[in-house]
Amino acid sequence: xxxxxxxxxxxxxxxxxxxxxxxxxxxxxxxxxxxxxxxxxxxxxxxxxxxxxxxxxxxxxxxxxxxxxxxxxxxxxxxxxxxxxxxxxxxxxxxxxxxxxxxxxxxxxxxxxxxxxxxxxxxxxxxxxxxxxxxxxxxxxxxxxxxxxxxxxxxxxxxxxxxxxxxxxxxxxxxxxxxxxxxxxxxxxxxxxxxxxxxxxxxxx
Numbered sequence: 001x002x003x004x005x006x007x008x009x010x011x012x013x014x015x016x017x018x019x020x021x022x023x024x025x026x027x028x029x030x031x032x033x034x035x036x037x038x039x040x041x042x043x044x045x046x047x048x049x050x051x052x053x054x055x056x057x058x059x060x061x062x063x064x065x066x067x068x069x070x071x072x073x074x075x076x077x078x079x080x081x082x083x084x085x086x087x088x089x090x091x092x093x094x095x096x097x098x099x100x101x102x103x104x105x106x107x108x109x110x111x112x113x114x115x116x117x118x119x120x121x122x123x124x125x126x127x128x129x130x131x132x133x134x135x136x137x138x139x140x141x142x143x144x145x146x147x148x149x150x151x152x153x154x155x156x157x158x159x160x161x162x163x164x165x166x167x168x169x170x171x172x173x174x175x176x177x178x179x180x181x182x183x184x185x186x187x188x189x190x191x192x193x194x195x196x197x198x199x200x201x202x203x204x205x
Contacts, residue, residue, distance in 0.1 A: 035154030
């Protein structure tokens with residue numbers, strides 16, 4: 001059974017078990033998915049609501065975009081577990097001959113890159129939730145303002161967690177150009193997220 005097909009009780013129990021997956025990457029994706037879901041909820045509870053006639057197109061946009069992020073995150077939660085399993089299989093490849101060693105090294109390096117790229121995508125997509133959360137807070141049903149704010153808080157946690165997983169995998173990659181490029185992209189994404197989160201939280205004050 002796929003991770004996202006499990007009940008909440010089973011998923012949390014699996015996370016707590018002796019098995020290495022689901023781990024931090026899947027949790028980061030799930031955290032982002034719940035953030036997107038909150039923004040989507042605000043949209044759904046604003047559409048066709050009296051007093052919000054002027055923001056209907058904004059809420060339809062919010063609903064569609066948040067749903068897309070939510071669904072993508074559920075796919076990435078499974079992908080994170082899958083790439084970990086591929087990495088472990090690469091570590092288990094034979095290494096008796098020079099040819100086997102070379103194949104094993106190549107497989108491990110590819111697995112490291114894949115294991116870095118999945119959480120990078122989690123963080124990159126999660127960062128998009130900030131704009132959705134701000135739209136939810138500014139224009140959505142004001143009875144749900146804290147739900148919109150929590151969407152942003154979840155997004156920040158997801159980006160932070162996902163990029164932490166990226167960096168631990170980058171430490172094993174020998175392709176320095178690849179490492180430098182991914183580090184640069186993460187720094188660009190993270191550069192103003194704390195400011196964005198604070199700005200959204202402060203909308204409640």
